[in-house]
Amino acid sequence: DIVMTQSPDSLAVSxxxxxxxxxxxxxxxxxxxxxxxxxxxxxxxxxQPPKLxxxxxxxxxxxxPERFSGSGSGTDFTLTISSLQAEDxxxxxxxxxxxxxxxxxxGTELEIK
Amino acid sequence: VQLVQSGxxxxxxxxxxxxxxxxxxxxxxxxxxTWVRQKPGKGLEWLGKIDPTDSYxxxxxxxxxxxxxxxxxxxxxxxxxxxxxxxxxxxxxFCARLRARVGDRGPFDIWxxxxxxxxxx
Numbered sequence: 575d576i577v578m579t580q581s582p583d584s585l586a587v588s589x590x591x592x593x594x595x596x597x598x599x600x601x602x603x604x605x606x607x608x609x610x611x612x613x614x615x616x617x618x619x620x621x622q623p624p625k626l627x628x629x630x631x632x633x634x635x636x637x638x639p640e641r642f643s644g645s646g647s648g649t650d651f652t653l654t655i656s657s658l659q660a661e662d663x664x665x666x667x668x669x670x671x672x673x674x675x676x677x678x679x680x681g682t683e684l685e686i687k
Numbered sequence: 688v689q690l691v692q693s694g695x696x697x698x699x700x701x702x703x704x705x706x707x708x709x710x711x712x713x714x715x716x717x718x719x720x721t722w723v724r725q726k727p728g729k730g731l732e733w734l735g736k737i738d739p740t741d742s743y744x745x746x747x748x749x750x751x752x753x754x755x756x757x758x759x760x761x762x763x764x765x766x767x768x769x770x771x772x773x774x775x776x777x778x779x780x781f782c783a784r785l786r787a788r789v790g791d792r793g794p795f796d797i798w799x800x801x802x803x804x805x806x807x808x
Binding site for chain 2: 612614616623624625626629630635667669671672674675676677678679680681
């Protein structure tokens, strides 16, 4: 199984500041035939299902604010929130869909400092 | 486009249970359905997925043989079934649509609201 490891486990950032969450996969999730990284980022608020923010490492979903961006390739990925807003308080998960089983990172809890 | 799941369930160990996930706003045949477990205060665990066109399934080995995923395309619904529940099955279960350009690999773009399952004697 591919292990997805996120860092940090929790993060406190001031409003308007940048938040950065990292995700490392135990093996490359870059599919060479199409040069795409099979990784997604989800946001989960209390009492809600996860919400897809980013797919293919850097493609933002329709309706997701531009302050959310994804980057990285191969085994190292990053979710960046450029200017933290109060509504961004949530747990964030990365996930690989390169191979089965489709594993998730353990989650990063983001709060306001 | 939405997935609507069945309500919470309270069961005893050893009992059977089937929870459902009804798709609306799109054709169930066009996307795989996947199921994810979340224990209280914990992360997300992938159980498996199903291709509604032919009912081909792919399970996480950690759950293979303990859960069964199926669909009934006539009612645009997917099901997750246990024949013998354990206390450790207590969790919230989410269904999600797997958006794949080709094949069976892609992000989970639409999620159900979740079904809470409590297994206790």
